[in-house]
Amino acid sequence: MKKFQTLLYYCYSYIAEAEQFAANHLTFCKSLDLVGRIIVANEGLNGTVSGTKEACQAYMAAIKADERFAKTEFKIDEVDEPSFIKMHCRYKAEIVHSGLRDTSIINPNERTGKHLEPVEFQKMIDDEDVIILDVRSNYEHNLGKFKNAVTLDIENFRDFPEKINELAQYKDKKVLTYCTGGIKCEKASALLLHHGFNDVYQLHGGIIKYGKEAGGEDFEGKCYVFDNRIAVDVNSVNPSIVSKCFNCGTVTPKMINCANPECNEHITQCDACGEELQGCCSVACTTNPRKRIYDGTGYYVKVPQPVNVAAK
Template identity: 50%
Template sequence: MEQPPFLVLLYYLYTDIEDPELYRDQQRALCEELGLFGRIIVAKEGINGTLSGPRSACEAYIEAMHADPRTAAMTFKIDEEQDHVFPKLSVKARDEIVTLGLGDEDISPNEYTGKHLTPKEWKEEMENPEAVILDARNDYEYDLGHFKGAIRPDIGNFKELPEWIKEHREELDGKKILTYCTGGIRCEKFSGFLVKEGFEDVNQLLGGIVEYGKDPEARGENYDGECYVFDQRVGVPVNHVNPSTVSHCIHCGEESSRYVNCAYPPCNDQHFCCEKCEPASGRYCCEKCRDAAAAAAS
C-alpha cells in the first residue's frame, strides 16, 4: 500500500533559547523553505510546535532539528495524512511556550516535574484504587474524549488550572495523581506545579494521549472518545482496543464527535452537531444565537 504523502509533526522541548526572536525568524525561514504549515511558539524556555507538510519536507525538518545541539533531543510524534491539516504557517516568540498563568512563579520543568509514566505503566496505574486521574486540558477537549474515570476540571483555559487545584485540594491530598494532556507539554509544567504545591505522588503520561494511542502495547485502551487536536482534523482516534463515543449532538442527542462552531460570530462556541441536524440547526448552538443573528441581519 502506498504511504500517505503528508506527515503531521507534534513536538516540544524545554531547552535554553538565548534569542527567541532570532530563533523565531530562523524557524519561519526553515518552514517556508520546506513548504511546511502549522503553528510554532518559541521562548527562552524552549519550543512548542505542530506542523504539516509533504513527507520529504517533514523528514528534512526533523533532520535539521536533530542537527541543532539545542534540539538534538527532540522527540516527534508523527501522523500520516493525505494533505496539509493547517491552512498557513504561524511562528511566534512569546514569554512561555505554554502558559500556566503563574507569572514570576512560573515552573521550569527542568527543575520541577512529576514522574514520567510510560504508556504501559500508565495503563497499569489507572487500575490503582488510590489513583486520581486528572485531565490537564480544557473542558471542551475533555468533552470530545478522555480516559475512563478522569476528573474534568471546569476550566476553559489551561492557566485557570492552578486556581482550580487550590479550590479542590481536599479531593486530591494523599492520592496518587495521574495527570495527562494531548502530547505531554502541559503536564510538564502542571505536574511541576503540583510538586511545588506539596503533592507527594505526582505522575504524568509520557508523550500524552497521542503517544498512548500509538504505543503497541497500550493501543489506546480505556480512552473514551477522540483526542482533540488544534488543527483542521479537530479530533483523532486513540483507542484501538475498546473504542467508544462519549459526545452527543446537542440537537438530537445522538452520539456524535463532530465539533462545529456556532454560526453567530460573537458566540462562535464549539458544540457537537451531527450532519443530520446541521441543515435545520444552521450551525447555531442555541435559539438565542439564531435570533441574535436574525436581528443583526434585519
Template identity: 60%
Template sequence: MKPYRVLLYYIYSPIEYPEQYREEHHLLCLRLNLLGRIIVAPEGLNGTVSGLTADCEVYMDTLRNDPRFAGIEFKVDESDGHAFQKLHVRVKPEIVHSDLPVNPLEQTGIHLEPEEFRQLKNDPDVVLVDMRSNYEHSVGKFKGAVTFDMENLRELPDHIAEIEHLKGSGKKIITYCTGGIKCEKASAYLLKQGFENVYQLHGGIIKYGIEAGGEDFDGECYVFDNRVTVPVNHVNPAIVSTCYRCGTATSRMINCASPTCNNHITMCEACGLEHGGTCTDECKNDPNLREYDGTGYYGKVTQNYSPLLGFKTRQGQKTEVNL
C-alpha cells in the same frame, strides 16, 4: 500509507535569542512547505506542523541536529493532506501559557511511558487528572479521570481545592493532556503545592494512542488543527459526548459558525447541515455568520503574507483558533 504527516512536539530548552530564531525557523518551514503553528519562547519550542512525508523527515532531522533540541520527541500521525491552512511562527513568553510559577527543567512529575501508563491507569491507588480545557475533555477523556471546568491552564490554581483530599492519601496522581506539554508545568505545580506521588503521561494522549492503542480513552481527542478531533482508542472505543442540538451520541466537534459566539461544541453531521454549524437559533441569525463547509473549522483569511513582515488580516472574516 498516507502522503502527509502531522507532527506534534515540544521541548523545554533555553533559546537565547528567540526573535532571531523565530525568523530562522519560519524560513525553514517555508523552504519545506510546512504549515502549522509554532511557538518560540525563551524557555523552548512548541509546535504542530503538517507536510509531505519527506519534508517532515528533513524538518525533524534539522531540529534533532540542533544541540538545543537534541532530546526533542515527535508524535507523528498520517494524513491525506495538510492539517493546517497557513504557517504561523510566533514569539511568546511561554511555550504553553500558564502563568504558573514553575520551571519544568528544575522539577516535574515522574514521566510514564505509554505502556507504563496503560498498566497503571486502572490501579485502585491511581487517580487520573485531566489538565485540558473543559471543551477538550467534553469530547473525550480517560475512564474515571478527574476533570476541571477550566478554560485554560492559567485557571488550575482555582481548582486545586477539588483534589486537595489527595494530599497525604498515598494515591498516585497521574496527570495527562493532549501531547504532554501542559503536564510538564501542571505536575510541577502540584508538587510545589505539596502533592506527593505525582506522575505524568509522557507524550500525552496522542503518544498513548500511537504506541499503546489508546485503551480506555473514551471519545476522541481534541486537536488544534483542521481535523478538530482525532480517534486514539483502537482497543475499546466509546462515545461520551452528545450533539448540542439534538442530543444524539457524537464525537464530532465544531466551532459555532457565529463569529460572535465561536463556541466549541459537539454536533452531529445532520444538525450541522440543518443549522449551518450554529449552536442556537440566535447564532443562526448572526448577520456576520460564517459559511459552514461541513468541518466547523475556521481559519483567518490573510493577505500580503511575508515570512519576515507577517501578514495583514482581512477584517470581518474567519477567525483563528489559538494555541
C-alpha cells in the same frame, strides 16, 4: 499510501533572542513548504507542523541537529492532506500559558512529575490509590477522556492554577496527569509538586503517544487536536463515543467551531443540527452578518488573524 505527515512536538530548552529565532524559524518552515502553528518562547518550542513526508523528515532532522532541541520527541501522524492552511510561528512569553504571574516557581527542566511510558500508565490506571487527572480544557475532555478521569471545569489551561485547592483531597493519592501531547503536564505536574502533592506522574507523550503505543485502551471518545482534523481516533482496543450534541443531546463524536467568528465556540454537534444551524451553536449565531460558510467540517481559520508574522 498517505503522502503527508503531521508532527506534534514540544521541547523545554532555553532560547536566547527567542523573538528573532521565531522570525527566522518561520522563514525556514516556509522554505520547506510546511504549514502549521509553532509557539516560540525563551523556555522552548511548542509546535504542530504538516507537509510532505520529505519536508517533515527534513524538519525533524534540523530540529534534532540543534543541540538545544536534540531531545525533542515527535508524534507522527500519516495524513491524506496537510492539517493546516497557513504557516504561523509566533513569539510568546510561554510555550503553554500557565496563568501564573510568577512563572519562576515552576521549571519543567528542573522538576516535574515522574514520566510514565504508555504501557506503564496503562498498568497503573486501575489501581485503588491512583487518581487519573485530565489537565485539559472543558471542550477537550467533553469530546474524550480516560475512563474514571477527574476533569476540571476550565476554559483554558491558564485556569489550572486556580483549581489546585479543589484537588487537595487527592494529596495522599498517586496523581497521574495527562494531556494531548504531554506539554501541559510538564507544568501541571510541576505545579502540583510545588503545592505539596508528593506522588505525581505524567503520561509521557500524552494521549497521542498512548494511542500509538498502548492501543488507546480505556480512552473514551476522541482526542481533540489543534488543527483542521479537530478530532482524532485514539482507542483501537475498546473504543466508545462519550460526547453528545450541544444542541439536541444525540451521541456524536463530531466537534466544530461555531460558524459565527465572534463566537467561535468549540462544541460537539451532530450532522443534523449542523445542517439546521448552518454550523452555528445557536439560532442567534446564525444571524450574525459575519457568519462563515459551513462546509460540514466546522474548522475555520480564525478571523481576524495575522498571517506569516512573528508576533508578541
